[in-house]
Amino acid sequence: MIELVNIKKGFGDKEILKDVTVTMEAGKMNLIIGSSGSGKTVMMKCMVGLIELDSGSILYSGKDFTAMDNNQRKEIRKEIGMLFQGSALFDSMTVEQNVMFPLDMFSNDRTRDKKKRVQEVLDRVNLKEAGKKYPAEISGGMKKRVGIARSIVLNPKYLFCDEPNSGLDPQTSLVIDKLIKELTVEYNITTVMNTHDMNTVMESGDHIVYMFEGKKQWEGNNEEIIFSKDKRLNDFIFASEFLQDAKEMRQLDAFKDKNWRSNLKDRPGAREEKA
Numbered sequence: 001m002i003e004l005v006n007i008k009k010g011f012g013d014k015e016i017l018k019d020v021t022v023t024m025e026a027g028k029m030n031l032i033i034g035s036s037g038s039g040k041t042v043m044m045k046c047m048v049g050l051i052e053l054d055s056g057s058i059l060y061s062g063k064d065f066t067a068m069d070n071n072q073r074k075e076i077r078k079e080i081g082m083l084f085q086g087s088a089l090f091d092s093m094t095v096e097q098n099v100m101f102p103l104d105m106f107s108n109d110r111t112r113d114k115k116k117r118v119q120e121v122l123d124r125v126n127l128k129e130a131g132k133k134y135p136a137e138i139s140g141g142m143k144k145r146v147g148i149a150r151s152i153v154l155n156p157k158y159l160f161c162d163e164p165n166s167g168l169d170p171q172t173s174l175v176i177d178k179l180i181k182e183l184t185v186e187y188n189i190t191t192v193m194n195t196h197d198m199n200t201v202m203e204s205g206d207h208i209v210y211m212f213e214g215k216k217q218w219e220g221n222n223e224e225i226i227f228s229k230d231k232r233l234n235d236f237i238f239a240s241e242f243l244q245d246a247k248e249m250r251q252l253d254a255f256k257d258k259n260w261r262s263n264l265k266d267r268p269g270a271r272e273e274k275a
């Protein structure tokens with residue numbers, strides 16, 4: 001679990017993160033959404049310590065990361081996996097060597113055990129046969145799976161994904177989303193993902209945080225988002241007429257269930273927050 005408690009960050013006289021409090025739970029896909037410039041990346045960078053907070057704190061499984069020195073932070077960072085936008089593979093290394101890299105950096109295991117671990121994760125992301133290939137020889141979706149294998153090879157407790165689907169076609173994006181979600185549940189990882197992909201939001205959003213101008217405007221899950229009455233969120237998510245229609249159809253679907261009345265009774269529909 002990662003907790004952000006009243007975090008604030010500004011650059012010069014510009015406030016970027018304005019008192020954000022969020023809890024990212026383990027075993028869940030925690031998505032951060034919002035328009036460009038709303039502070040998603042700054043928030044993620046604060047979470048991994050690439051940017052220092054002005055105030056507030058960030059806790060990893062209850063431990064205050066903000067108050068730690070560099071050595072203590074290193075221990076937490078060993079438990080963090082990162083999946084970058086462009087996969088960020090080393091072109092001169094094979095798939096196996098790319099996945100081996102974090103093990104060579106951080107693990108004291110015997111070479112034989114490290115190789116076994118590389119095979120295990122490559123197998124897990126369905127790349128058993130691609131180990132000897134170079135990044136230039138494989139597709140974008142496969143590269144992304146290599147990136148995923150590399151990000152989980154050290155058994156992370158926390159996984160940060162920065163727009164993992166950028167540059168992928170919708171079908172491949174769904175496969176990648178499904179894989180990340182499966183791994184999140186399987187290994188009880190606290191996954192935090194910054195995304196602009198509405199398919200991801202609707203299919204994988206266990207917990208969605210909508211940022212608007214540096215504030216947490218709304219949070220809920222992929223079902224609650226359909227019923228949200230937050231105008232800013234609706235304008236952002238269901239921007240086109242087509243998506244507005246799709247949203248209404250999903251709402252109607254919910255009413256087909258004969259238990260709709262009791263189902264809806266306790267539905268937060270959104271934990272609406274004042275802007």
Ligand SMILES: Nc1ncnc2c1ncn2[C@@H]1O[C@H](COP(=O)(O)OP(=O)(O)OP(=O)(O)O)[C@@H](O)[C@H]1O
Pocket residue numbers: 011016034035036037038039040041042043
């Ligand atoms: N190092 C920095 N110095 C000054 N301003 C910064 C710095 N990093 C980010 N900002 C500003 O913070 C604001 C939020 O940026 P951020 O990158 O978090 O947006 P975002 O929501 O991730 O956008 P996008 O979806 O386009 O990636 C922007 O106005 C940006 O210019």
